[in-house]
Amino acid sequence: MKKGRAMVEVDVRGFSCPIPVVRTKKAIDANPNQPIVVLVETAVSKENVSRLARSKGYSVQIEQVVGDEYHLLLTPLMK
Amino acid sequence: MERAEDAGVYKLSEDLAIVQTLDFFTPIVDDPYTFGEVAVANALSDVYAMGGEPIVAMNIVCFPIKKMDISILQQILLGGLDKMREAGVILVGGHSVEDDELKYGLSVTGVIHPERVWLNTGAKVGDKLILTKPLGTGIINTALKGGLADEELVAKSIKCMIALNKKASELAMEAEVHACTDVTGFGFLGHACEMIEGTDVGMVIYSSVVPVLPGTEEYAQMGLIPAGTIRNRDFRLPMIELATEISDERLLILFDAQTSGGLLISVPGQEAEALLKRMHEESIEEAAIVGEVVDEPKGKIVVK
Numbered sequence: 001m002k003k004g005r006a007m008v009e010v011d012v013r014g015f016s017c018p019i020p021v022v023r024t025k026k027a028i029d030a031n032p033n034q035p036i037v038v039l040v041e042t043a044v045s046k047e048n049v050s051r052l053a054r055s056k057g058y059s060v061q062i063e064q065v066v067g068d069e070y071h072l073l074l075t076p077l078m079k
Numbered sequence: 080m081e082r083a084e085d086a087g088v089y090k091l092s093e094d095l096a097i098v099q100t101l102d103f104f105t106p107i108v109d110d111p112y113t114f115g116e117v118a119v120a121n122a123l124s125d126v127y128a129m130g131g132e133p134i135v136a137m138n139i140v141c142f143p144i145k146k147m148d149i150s151i152l153q154q155i156l157l158g159g160l161d162k163m164r165e166a167g168v169i170l171v172g173g174h175s176v177e178d179d180e181l182k183y184g185l186s187v188t189g190v191i192h193p194e195r196v197w198l199n200t201g202a203k204v205g206d207k208l209i210l211t212k213p214l215g216t217g218i219i220n221t222a223l224k225g226g227l228a229d230e231e232l233v234a235k236s237i238k239c240m241i242a243l244n245k246k247a248s249e250l251a252m253e254a255e256v257h258a259c260t261d262v263t264g265f266g267f268l269g270h271a272c273e274m275i276e277g278t279d280v281g282m283v284i285y286s287s288v289v290p291v292l293p294g295t296e297e298y299a300q301m302g303l304i305p306a307g308t309i310r311n312r313d314f315r316l317p318m319i320e321l322a323t324e325i326s327d328e329r330l331l332i333l334f335d336a337q338t339s340g341g342l343l344i345s346v347p348g349q350e351a352e353a354l355l356k357r358m359h360e361e362s363i364e365e366a367a368i369v370g371e372v373v374d375e376p377k378g379k380i381v382v383k
Binding site: 016017018019021022025042043044047048049050051052055 | 302
């Protein structure tokens, strides 16, 4: 893994369920123990992606951008 | 009838009424024959939920003939026809149009005695509630769409969706049914809310005994929850009182938007066990008594 690379970002704006969850899961599987930013634009995606992340052992920090657009910061919890 | 019922009823004579319904949708499974079966089981269900007997049906087809091979449509219609045969329903015609998105379903006509129509409302204090199919088809279909579903679990969900509500309805006719509906897009709790909204009774639901398809809980925890399911919960939450600690996922499963779900039947408490036993004997294995009708709180559902 390269050092100093940009934070992993998953942009699923414009996609409806279950694609946001599927893409976030792929990013989690491909980048274990790394923080991930997910950009969503529905309340449903916010809820479902947060649920996935928590079940995988991440803390979720939610930042509302505008309307139903959110940035979710997933941070792996230290074991 | 003033409420949103499962089907329309028109009285022809003192002892005969027709019951009519129409339902069609886009594919929820990959296999065309299976989709035909699901669509028909789903469309007929509204008649069974009224206590009627479906007799004739017409196909409704939207098909992208320029993009899709006609053999796919043939398989869908075959699956539908076989399911109608199983139900003893005769296909008398239909109509198809060209459309970008494939859709299939039925217009169904059934018969019913005008004095024996089961409405959504009419549940009485002391009734027990029987649910005849497990929940979770919406969540499992979402997992399937996302390519994350286990084949065996999908097979169980399909078996549930293609099962006719015919036998359950016939068995219930032997009891005194106070109210009945089928569990579809609004989810189990959403339809239960319809049964008591604005009435002078309430319900208690025992969440731990509500039958759920295997895998549903796990997929729900992964966030594979349909948008409709989340909307169902948000819309009806003011009518729900949580009397026990229940996970967000469990509550969402109780609201999961179902395709071709089971019947939810309100029968007098003393008749419920016998009816349930008959259902189990007739291979409606997952049927369960999931709650009861109570005096208070009126117009609300207490989830225990």
